[in-house]
Amino acid sequence: MKNEMYLEIMSISENESFARVAVGAFISQLDPTMEELTEIKTVVSEAVTNSVIHGYQNEPSHKIAITCILHEEEIELIIADKGIGIENINEARQPLYTSKPELERSGMGFTIIENFMDSVEVVSSKEKGTTMHMKKILTSKKSKVAYK
């Protein structure tokens, strides 16, 4: 079964928790392990938080778009904002790099996302916004297929 959802939320930090559960509930249709669910939810948190605090500089009335596509054993997740964009993506993806050193866990968002997902593409341009296109293979799903 292939399934797809599209969700738009406002750029307020209260919605981070909502976005985590919305994506989590959607991918629960594939019955992943708790570990995989936690990983995906963490990725959603990091990406949504980046859109809120970096992309939209904490302005509340902007939109963040989340698309999630379920394939047989793969999850595709696209999180996009129309915020300020990233000038140097390679630099931004470096572990510990942050443009806001005053924040907690500074500079590890991209690293965490890359660690939990099997592929991460970032498309961004100044003043146009940032789109994160990510994929994760559910290994729990894979081993189940292999059993049969």
Add this chain to the structure above:
Amino acid sequence: MKNEMYLEIMSISENESFARVAVGAFISQLDPTMEELTEIKTVVSEAVTNSVIHGYQNEPSHKIAITCILHEEEIELIIADKGIGIENINEARQPLYTSKPELERSGMGFTIIENFMDSVEVVSSKEKGTTMHMKKILTSKKSKVAYK
């Protein structure tokens, strides 16, 4: 705080449960009672099921759009499909009226929705689709406000 979300799902029955969680998780920001939560989730079930089985005649690849807006103590919920539409809305809203008598709980969807929501508007036209525009006042919120 005002907050708003927009969600598009595909017209498959698996998504009924997902839509319940998505709307339920979103309105949880207003701290409803568990009873109010159950009522809203039931309304989502009835409306989404109507779009799937009536609007789209169980064809799986169509879209259902769900908008949810949180006001201070009121929830606005809009559920829309681009399916076959309803010819006679007054007739359709009658308790026990159904165009598919072979189904369970036949003909009580609209009645249940009207019972749990404070206002229900149905806009529908043949071949263009159906939009349900609903509002619910959280009385728990009201009395809570009154306490202060």
Add this chain to the structure above:
Amino acid sequence: IGEIQRFLRDDGSVKVSRSLKEAGNKIRKKKDELTKKYGRSPTINEIADNLGLSREEIVHAEEAAKTPQSIHETVFE
């Protein structure tokens, strides 16, 4: 079996369907308990605070507890 279950739980490889269902059962108990205590339906924050879950997670778990998520589960549990 207890050992194996604990192991599964610890390394996170337990299936979402099962774990949420357990949380869902806890939520149902807490809901009954608080309904009796307050004489009204508890709010979602009251349940969430009591169980140390987010209110959004409460909604997800409550739903999972009522729908069988896979044939495996309905047959084997």
